Each structure stands twice: as C-alpha cells, then as structure tokens.
Amino acid sequence: MNATNGKVIAIECLRYDPQTDDAPHYETYQVPFTDDMSVLQGLQYIKDHLDGSLTFRWSCRMAICGSCGGMVNGVPRLSCETFLRDFYPEGLRVEPLTHFPIQRDLAVDQTDFLVKLRSIKPYIIPEAPKPVTEGTFLQTPQQMDEYYQYSQCINCLLCYAACPQYGLDREFTGPGALALLHRYNADSRDAGKAERMELVNADEGVWGCTLVSYCSEVCPKSIDPARAVNQNKVESTKDYFLRFVAPRRNG
Amino acid sequence: MKTYTRTMNGWWRRNPxxxxxxxxxxxxFFLTAYALVLLFGLARLAEGAAQYEAWRASLASPGAVIFHAAAALIVLYHAWTWFKVMHKTLPFLRIGARRVPDSAIFAAGVASSVVLSLLLLWGFA
Amino acid sequence: MQIIQSDVIIVGGGGAGLRAAIAASERDSRLRVALVSKVVPMRSHTVAAEGGAAAVTRGDDSLQYHFEDTVSGGDWLCDQQAVEYFVAHAHEELVRLEHWGCPWGRQPDGHVNVRYFGGMKVPRTWYAADRSGFHILHTLFQTSHKYPGIKRYDEYFCVELLVDDGHVRGVLAIEIATGEFVVFEAPSVVFATGGVGRVFRSNTNAGTVTGDGMGLAYRAGVALRDMEFMQYHPTCLLGTGILMTEACRGEGAVLTNKDGYRYLQDYGLGPLDPWPRPKAMELGPRDRLSQAFWHEMKKGRTLETPQGPAVNLDLRHLGAKKIHERLPLIAEAAKTFSGVDCVREPIPVCPGVHYMMGGILTNVRCETTLPGLYAAGECASVGIHGANRLGSNSLTELVVFGRVAGEQAAQFALAAPRRAGSVLRQAQPVADALLGMLRNTEGERLAAVRDEMRLSMEKGAGIYRTQEHLEETCRKLMELRSRYAKGIKLDDRGRAFNTEWLTAIELRNMLEVSQAIAHSALERRESRGSHQRLDHEKRDDVNFLKHSLACRRGDEVPRIDYMPVTITKSSPRARVYGGEGKQVVLT
Amino acid sequence: MKRSNRPIFWSLFGAGGMLSALVGPMLIFITGIAVPLGFLLPRDTMSYERVLAFAQNGFGKLAIFVVIGGFLFHGLHRIYHCLHEVGLPLGHGWMAVFHGLAALGTLVALYLLIVIG
Known part of the structure; x- marks a missing residue:
C-alpha cells in the first residue's frame, strides 16, 4: 500500500458463512486509502491485512472480466471501477449482488444465469455449414452495428441485480441472457432466430419484463439490455399474429 | 450447498x-379511475339530462378536482416515461448510415403529444 | 472423495482451454470432455487481451514474412518448426472464430480489416476494436455450449496432477463452493492454465494468473522451458498496471519523454520520420521499447509522478472518432482509472510484466514429456515465442495450439487402455496435507510472503538483470519457500468458499515457478530478447543459442538443463529494427 | 416451451399506453379541471347537448370508445403488475382476469354508446 495521507474510510461488508450462520450480518472495517483506490482494492486491503476470511470474487481489475460485481450502497456496481474517494467521509456498505442466493459473504451463486445463458443458444446457427476454406462471411460495418453493442456483455450480472422482476420471479430469463439472445438473432451470419423465438415467446422469455429499465442504467458497458428485451416483445407479438397470416415453413 | 436468499420485501423503497x-x-390506478369516471359519465349521459348534469356538477366538487389534478400530473409523468423508453421497443432506425439517436425518438414522442394536446384543446373550444 | 470419470480433462477455461475442449469434442462427439476451471470461463484472463490476433491475410503479406517477423522478434530462440506450423494454421483458425461469431473489425465492403502491430513487416492483426481477447473468449465460451460432450466444472481449483507409473491419471481439485476434494479421472489431461505474471509486483495480469498449471506440471516432473523470458509490456497505465494495448501504437500513437521528445530514436529504432515505418520507432518490438524506457529513466528523462516514473503515450493526433472506434476500451480505462481524457491529454504509461514466453515444455503437438499430459496457451512453451513474443501472436496461439492440444488429447484418450488401480491412493495424502493448512495455529500472514516474493522478483528479474541481484532474488525465494513450509496462518478455517486457503495453495506454485524463472535467468549469461543482463550485454549464440529447462529437485533449487533450438530455415542474424522499412499506410 | 398469450394483452396495453401518453394529461386536464372550474374553457363546453351530440356522432362514438377502452386495458394491465410487485401471489394466469375486467368495462362503454343512439 502507498502512503495514504492519513485518510481512513469505513467499509461495511455483508458477512455470511454457510457453515456457521443462518442469516447474514454486517461487519465494518477501517481501511486506509488513497484517492486512486477502488472499492475492490479496499476489499483486498481488508483481506490482506485485517481479515483473511472476507470472501469476494475478482480478477482482471479493469472492468472487463465481470467477476467483481456487488451492491455498493445499494447500487449494483463493479467494485474495480468504483472508487473509495466517492464515499468519503461517510463510508460505504458493500453487499453481494442482490436477487442471487449468497454463497458466502460477497460471493453469489451464478448458476441460474449460466443455465439461462445455455437456454438462449448463444452461438451462431448458420443457414448451411460453411467450410473454413471458403473464408469469412461478408459483413458490412452497418450489419455489424445491428448486434455489436449487445455483444459487449461481460456477464457481470449487474443487470440481474437491477431487475426487480427477476428478483420476484426467477423463471424470467432476464436482461443479460436476453440481450445475448438478441445479439445472435441480429447477426447477419445467424439463421437460428426461429429456434430462439420459442424461448422469446414463452412466459419465461421476454414477457417477464415490465421495462423498469434499471438494467440499462447500471450496465457498465452501456449495452441497453432493456432495449434488446423490449424489441423482442415487438418481435414476439409480430410472430404471434403473423403466424395466422403467413405460417412459417417449419411450423 | 447451503445458500442464503434475501427477501424482496419493500424492494421498491430500496433505490430512488x-x-x-x-x-x-x-x-x-389514476388512469383506470379516470376511465371509470368517463364510463360513469357516459352512463349518466345515456340516462338523460338530469342525471348527466348531476354527474357534471360532481366533477366540480373539490374532491373531484383534486383527484383530476393528481391524475393529470401522474399521467403526465407516465407520458414522459413512455416516450423516454419508447426507443427501446424499436429496431435501430437509420437515416443513411447514421443511427437515429434515442433522444430524437423521445423528442418526436413529446412533440406529437404536445401537438395532439393542443389540437384537443382547440377541438373542445 | 468423489471421483468423476471422463475421457479428456481440460484444466483452464480461457481461450486455449475452450478451443481444446471444442477440438476434443469435434474429434469424437462421444468423448466425455471435462472442462475444469477455477473461474467461470468468461472470467479467464484471455478476456483482458486487447490488440488482436495475427494471421497472414493481405496480398502483400506472406507466411514467410510472418515466420521471419516471429523468429527475429524472438531473437532466434524460437523453434522454427513450431513457428512454421503456427503461421500456416493461423488464418484458418481466425476464420473459424469468425464463423463462430467473433465480431472482427471490418472494412466498408464487409471483409475483415487488419492493423499494424510492433515488429510486423505488413499489417496482419485481426482485431475486434481493442477488446479482441474479450470477444475471442466469449465467442469460444458461448460456442462451447453447442457441444453436449463438453461438461463444465466451473470454480473447481486443481491442486495436483495425478500420475501413476509414468502416466497421467487425472487431477485432484477442490470444489470451491464447498471446499470438497474431487478427483477427475481421465487418460489425458490438457493444461491451459495461463501465465504467471502475478509473481511480479507491477503487472498487467488478472488476479488469477498465478502459474497453477506450470506449478503442477513442474511438481510432476515436467521441465519448464525458457522461464527467464518474461515479457514487459512497454505501455501500462501508471499506478494500475492496466494494459494500454500495442494497438494504440499500431494505430499511430507515439511515445514521448518528459521533454516531449520521441526518445525511441535514440535506441536503434529510428530514424524519426514524419510517417510511421514498420518495425521502427513505436512499431518496434516490446522488449526493445521496455528497455528504452529503463534507459530514459536512468537518464532522468522520464516524468516523475507520485506513482513512479512514466512516459507519455500520445493518441491525441488520432482524433476522437478513430480513438472511439478503434480503441474504446483504452479511452474508457484511461478515463476511469487515471482520470485522463486521451483525446485531449497523453496517457502516462510505464512498462509492466505482461507475458511469460516460456512454460511447460511441449513439442509442436502440444505433448509434454509425460504421456497423456498436454499443454497449450501461455502456460505452455511450444516454442513459437523464443526470447520475446511478437504482439498479437499469443491470441492466435490460443486457437492454433488449443486446437492441436484438444485433438491430440482426444486421440490419446481414444487409444489409451483403461488403467486399473485407484487414483485415490495418490490423491488422499495430498488432500490431507492441504487440509492441514486450515489447522495451522502459527505462522505468518499470506500477504507478507506474497508481497516479499513480488518485490524480490521485480528487483532481481525485472527488465534488466545482474548476477548480483538475481542471486539475491534466488536466496530470497529459498527463504520464502522455507518460511512457507513452516506455515501460513489463515484467518479462514472453514472449507466453504475459502479463497484465502486457495490463495495460499496458489502461492506454493508461485514460489516454485518464481524459482524456475530466477534460476533460469541467473544461468543465462547473455542478453537476448526480453532477458537483458547488464553484466552480459551481448547475445551469445556460441554458448546460449539453446533453450533452458528448469527441472524441479524437491526442496532444493531447480536444476537448469539445456536443449537445442530447432532451426529450419532462418539462421541467427543481428536483430535489426528501424532503418530500412518503407512507409506505413494506416487504414 | 409454451407460447405465451401475452402478445394480445401487451398489444392492448401498448395501444392504451400510447394513447394515454399522447392525449391523457390534456384530456384529464380538460374534463377534470378546465371545464368544471371554467378555467381556460367555458363550463358549458361539456353541456348535455354538446356531449350528447358528440356521443351520437360516429367519430365521437369511436373517440369515446377508444379512450375508455384503451385507458382501461392499459391501466388494468399495469395494476396487475403493481399488485404482483407488492407481493400478491398472482401468477401469469391472473393477467387474463385483469384484462377481462378491462374488456367488461369496454363492452359496457360499447353498450352505452349504442343505447345513446
């Protein structure tokens, strides 16, 4: 640690140990800090010097791996790009991402998201197999622009923590996975839209969303998942009514 | 594997x-109530002049005016938010190669609301 | 103890591991492929790679050029047979990523675009803005869902390679959430566990980059090759170590010292032209640029800041539009982590540890000396990087050799006879010993030992090395190893999600791999590529045109052996940059 | 997976939402504040004769029908969500009940508009 100019901040952390606790409690740590220190660095300071049992995930510390999401004063944030100086002198409270089950301290169980990610078929389903010898697909910058922003998702799950509908109903596929679903549907190389629409059209698909749009607000990569979801409400509605007018070939 | 799941109680108070x-x-609730007021008025209208006038008089009561003032404000907020998120239901609109910015879609929504509202005022007058 | 049976175990879910898993599954869809990773795959460090992936693409490029750039970039320590295989298969692998959905940057007509990187004669770096690694990783991760044969074990931390009678039998792992030990049993294992940059204090690497696979292979008796070659990336964000990609310079950014002077012209990288020249100035190789920084610092021509010396990476002349289109992550990171608006101000940067050129010794088929064990990606030394890796070769390496490793491991598993006998016999004592760590009532703090190691590595095995400092580092590492053996006292005594315990196990690997690095460096009495000795300033092809091999000797210091370099068509010459190159046209 | 019937409900909700966003605030202001108080508009703007004439005219009938129906479908759809959000255990099936209520109100309006002649 660098010299800290004597500044100390109180970080209140949610603590939960499944081996000994029935419910979480809070613990406060006094952390010396410099103005360039992130909340993550504050947590690392606690772990290194004050209490090695404080548990949290982190990795890249540059806002691209999506590991370190948590609630900072009730707001879903990446702790690596949230800075302690912004909470001085009042201090801050750090909690695990809400709406997810707590595994331990600040670590939540991400399994549900991973299952949902699988359910959206997150891969290119080509019209016909294309041998590598034929080279790349052609895709103009404008075609790329149709899906590009949705391909920026780092799976940090802040959007799930922002979504009360997901909190109220875990069946809802949720913003992150649906944004990725749209990412593939909107890709000019993909022909798998009809398969993915089955999920979109279901109650568990886009219909759990009420356009709170806090997901888009907290998204650290400005993906606007709410847009992907709600654009697909329109798609699903078209699909619902148009099937009577022009049934699809494969039913 | 034991985990702890937090409740959703009072979730809507947790964040501005x-x-x-x-x-x-x-x-x-206000919009529905207002639709019911109109429906009620329509029923009175069908019943005849006296019943209708009684309904009309009740609209001028302080309670009714306060209700309508609150309803107008809250529905105005609804309108604002409606246009604010309208772009989220649309595919990317383009003029040439450029994407139409979300703010333009919001502005278009607000502008049409203003024009229609003025037309409505003019129509009543 | 739970035993999970499969046919191929892939350890590590980054770019190489995912590509290996897909390759194994494509080889035979009936194979049970277990992808075991200590993080969910999309958290792996591949995610942080920025600039792009190299493959011969343009008409004015050739496999020969890519080969030459790589071999001269590696200061002739590359295994040329491996390089030939690599350059020949690079393009198809990047095309495959494109078919799988990677959003490579495009030209207006829809073809993939390429950019310049340091040490390249012709631009050949495919990029997805400056989030190339992120897109490659997510493309592979998401595509892996297509293969039902791949079963993922996310957040399982491997602690031991199980070997019986000279054959791989599987790995012992800890399920992180519960702290339970699990044995994964299979005839073939692929290590794709990444680098070891975290043994240095200032580095661009994620917290997970702790040399786990290198440590486990090394403990199992496999040699670590060329470990003295640790690449410093010349441009890391001051104070944080966050990578400011070489693509900045590939797009035209310049480096200036505190006087605004483009100092690289003083270090054999000139002349200074009004236009960019390939393989010159800022388009020189990473080792040379990092070394130039060191000299500037010694001359007192760097900026002095509270976070240490720095030079300026200046992007301003690229203009806001190009910066936001090609380098959005850089702009965002500089703003968030340093408060610098790179459209208006230069970014203060300094070198940081970035990449391990060496690793687990493998041949061009990714086979190690232990039957059934394969390695790919940064943890492996397949031999293409030599003494200095060329920028944008590593992302391509992940897919080219990830695929090879997966296919070879699958092939091996299909042919291997099932071995009798219990793997638990080896696993149980290891598990018991590790559980013992939870009961230490005495010992020092984990962070103290770790921080001393990092500082010592930086001092002794940094950009410039000397016998004296290296010996001091070697002594220190031995001391730290014995202090570690005496006991680390953990605050966390539970088993569920005990990251302190896991970090302590990582530290064991890091200390041993650090020794391999420091002792390999001590023994190499010459300067070559990223290994620069102030006491042996010249390259010495007579005595050191050979790979080093660090072999573990229990609690002793490693033994350093050597093996010849495979040279097929390029004999060592002077490594020349700057000078004769022609004008670069930046697209 | 089972196809949801939400597109029907959502379309009605959306149509009512758009209508109420476009004219809702002004309409409430006119009929609930301006006319009853004689503010900006004369009180007899909504006199029996004028309103009856409006309701007997084809365009007028349509306007009244669309406003009442649209507002009800929009409003009751959201009320369903509000109640769900405060914790009432209302499954997806309950949506039909709320839209049923809206349909009932709309049918009453239709009936009245026919009765008025």
Missing amino acids: FYLWYTLREWSS
Missing part, C-alpha cells in the same frame, strides 16, 4: 430509481 418506477406504474 425504483420509487420513480413505482410511481410510473401506479399512474395506472
């Missing part, structure tokens, strides 16, 4: 963003 969202959603 949720409070504003809740206000937006609860505008529907």
